[in-house]
Amino acid sequence: MNTSDDGNSARRRRRKHSAEFKAEVIAACRKPGVSMAAVALANRLNANLLRRWVVAEERGQGTKRIDTIRTTSTLAASNVDGRAFIPVAVERPPLATAQEITIELRRAATVVKVGWPLAAAADCAIWLRELLR
DSSP, X not given: OOEEOOOOSSSOOOOEEOHHHHHHHHHHHTSTTOOHHHHHHHTTOOHHHHHHHHHHHHTTOSSOOOSSOOOHHHHHHTOXXXXXXXXXXXXXXXXXXXXXXXXXXXXXXXXXXXXXXXXXXXXXXXXXXXXTO
16 A cells, blocks of 8 residues: 555554555446445555545546556555455346235145235235234
């Protein structure tokens, strides 16, 4: 991490991050599928601070833009404990398109299965509430 801190004082002081470091971290946040909190954690930053940097950059008030930003592997190599954050794209399963609400009631050996049209969900809720009283 590129910070400056004298370390000699008993009182905690603010760390100052270079514009290059800020630009690298902001660029890492903009990659698809990457969590801002994970980038902050990987670089020992507060997620709220990182969010402020990203918002300031988007508004044009942030750090000086650097055309040559180090690669993610260089950014990941700056982790203290040697572990790197690796973004993984996860595909979401398709949502089930239910056309009906199905309720199955069991009492001893008796099973009652009721189907309601999805459009009548409010009526189903009223019926179920009355049944369970």
